[in-house]
Amino acid sequence: xxxxxxLGSHVSVSEGALVLLRCNYSSSVPPYLFWYVQYPNQGLQLxxxxxxxxxxxxxxxxxxxxxxxxxxxxxxxxxxxxxSDAAEYFCAVSDLRDDKIIFGKGTRLHILP
Amino acid sequence: DAGVIQSPRHEVTEMGQxxxxxxKPISGHxxxxxxxxxxxxxxxLLIYFNNNVPIDDSGMPxxxxxxxMPNASFSTLKIQPSxxxxxxxxxxxxxxxxxxxxxxxxxxxxxxxx
Numbered sequence: 001x002x003x004x005x006x007l008g009s010h011v012s013v014s015e016g017a018l019v020l021l022r023c024n025y026s027s028s029v030p031p032y033l034f035w036y037v038q039y040p041n042q043g044l045q046l047x048x049x050x051x052x053x054x055x056x057x058x059x060x061x062x063x064x065x066x067x068x069x070x071x072x073x074x075x076x077x078x079x080x081x082x083x084s085d086a087a088e089y090f091c092a093v094s095d096l097r098d099d100k101i102i103f104g105k106g107t108r109l110h111i112l113p
Numbered sequence: 114d115a116g117v118i119q120s121p122r123h124e125v126t127e128m129g130q131x132x133x134x135x136x137k138p139i140s141g142h143x144x145x146x147x148x149x150x151x152x153x154x155x156x157x158l159l160i161y162f163n164n165n166v167p168i169d170d171s172g173m174p175x176x177x178x179x180x181x182m183p184n185a186s187f188s189t190l191k192i193q194p195s196x197x198x199x200x201x202x203x204x205x206x207x208x209x210x211x212x213x214x215x216x217x218x219x220x221x222x223x224x225x226x227x
Contacts, residue, residue, distance in 0.1 A: 034215065043117075043204055043218030044156075090156060092216075100169060101146065101208075101216050105155035 002027040002093045006104035014112045019063075019078040021107050023091030026072065033074040034092040034101070035065055044090060050074060061085070086111045119205050119219035126226055131193040134222045137186055138207030146216065147180055147190050148204040156204070162188065195226045 007022040025031055032051050036044040048059025055067040061084075065076045074091060091104040118137040126132050138145050146161040160170040162182045170180070177196070182188040192199055202223050206216040 041220075043220050044206075044216075045218070046215040049215060100158060100161060101206075102158060103148075103156040 002031060002095055002100075002102055004091050004093050004102060004104035006089075006091050006107050008107055009105065010108045010110065012110040012112055013081045015083055016080050019076070019081045019085065019109065021076040021089050021091075021109065023065075023074045023076065023104060024072050025074060025091070025093045027093055027095050029095045032094045033065075033067060034094070035059065035063070035074075035076050036090045036092060036103075037061075038088045038090065038106075040087075047076070047089070081109075081111050083111050083113070085109060117205055117207055117217050117219035119203075119222050121222060122220060124222060124224045126195055126224070128196055128226055129194045130226075131191065132195045132199075132224060132226075134190040134203050134205075134224070136188045136190070136205030136219060138188070138205070139217055140186065142207035142209050142217070143185070144208045145182060145188050146206045146208075147188070148206065150202045150204060150221070151200075159190070192224075195224075197226045200225050 003026045005024045013019055034049045035047040037047050038044045047063050048057045050057050050067045058064045063078045065074050067074050088106045088108045090106045092101050094101045120135045144163050147159040148156050150156045159172045160180045165182045180190045202221045204218050204221045206218045208216050
């Protein structure tokens with residue numbers, strides 16, 4: 001069964017600094033990978049998705065993620081953090097066998113002024 | 114489209130009472146998911162439907178939980194009887210007819226069982 005591991009339940013970065021949120025997946029078939037963001041008291045919104053096209057995926061709000069099969073990783077990055085990026089971020093995996101979307105436990109991103 | 118609509122947004126109930134959470138997916142979507150979010154466990158998939166048929170309910174925690182999807186535009190998640198440990202935010206999400214499309218989430222129902 002597929003699964004997702006997000007390293008670090010909390011990450012703090014200074015405003016203007018690089019954001020790096022880590023995600024590793026486990027899947028016996030080619031995966032499809034997603035990053036979602038959740039703002040307080042709201043549902044999840046899609047940031048970006050990987051579906052076997054380009055390995056470097058660009059999303060909204062300046063975020064991007066790179067699929068690395070050899071490392072089974074799909075880390076999320078943003079070159080320069082903004083205060084509005086403070087939220088919880090979820091990595092998720094799905095595959096061809098079924099429609100299930102499995103989420104990691106999330107990483108809360110804190111932006112320091 | 115108004116997106117995925119969940120009701121109620123907040124529910125406070127006493128232990129032992131029946132609770133029913135409701136979800137209206139996006140029109141035309143044929144997969145619907147129920148998730149539960151807690152601090153301890155994160156976002157857990159409880160059950161999902163495809164074309165109104167339950168496909169995988171292995172995440173449903175106990176027999177006290179049940180879910181139905183009588184038609185393409187409505188689903189319910191019922192807890193009977195409710196317990197304090199059921200307190201969580203419950204999300205409904207729907208996707209289109211391709212497995213690699215994004216899931217659209219509702220705003221969630223915050224359930225508190227006292």
